[in-house]
Amino acid sequence: EMQKAILKPNIVKSDGVEFRTSYRPVPGLYCGGDYYDVIFLGADRYLLLIGDVAGHGVKAAFITGILKAIIYPEYVRGTMGKIFSPGAFLSWLNDRMNFEFRSTSSMLITFFAGVLDLKNLTLQYANAGHDHPYVIRGGVPSELLVSGTGLGFVQSVVYPEQTVRLHAGDVLLLYTDGLVELNCHEGKDLVKMMPLLKKVAPGDxxxxxxxxxxLADAGAAEFSDDVTLLTAKLE
Incomplete structure (x- = not known):
């Protein structure tokens, strides 16, 4: 409950979008390594963030706490009202994590950052090794394929950016890999996202x-990793 309270976004409401988040830590551990946030940048723009720290439990939760503590005060706050580059942000965060954990060789974080512009109906985004988000339009999912090196491997990484045009009624889905990687009675199964999203249409x-x-697709009773969902429905 403490981690949920810390990570829960303080979302500035807008008539143009509806945000929803769900977070489930590994059963029995009650804390984990998923990070998510929605930050209002001003001028009808929102910064959508989602990340996944390798591992489970207290160590991973500690790193997500560090992310929460540094991202807004050290970087985002200084960009308010200015142009925000998701790629430049990920480059900064990668260098910051490399410095913070320079004596540790086992730290890995995947991370996605996107700027949702409600005025121009665009999403400008960059990806540091995270599971690709989806845009769902009229029940048809499209994968946002751009990617890059996960955080914490090497210094001075350049993260490419892409921009996708959106329409009213579109749903953006960001998620962590706990949704698709499940330990079942027959071993580790990978749920296929495209068939899953075609089967389950956005709605109530x-x-x-x-x-x-x-869970049904994998034949599993519960998730074996932290699971986070973040959706943005354009109205």
């Missing part, structure tokens, strides 16, 4: 239905 109770369908 979307997060619960998506989580239930993923």
């Amino acid at each position: 109770d979307y997060h619960r239905r998506l989580l239930s369908a993923a």
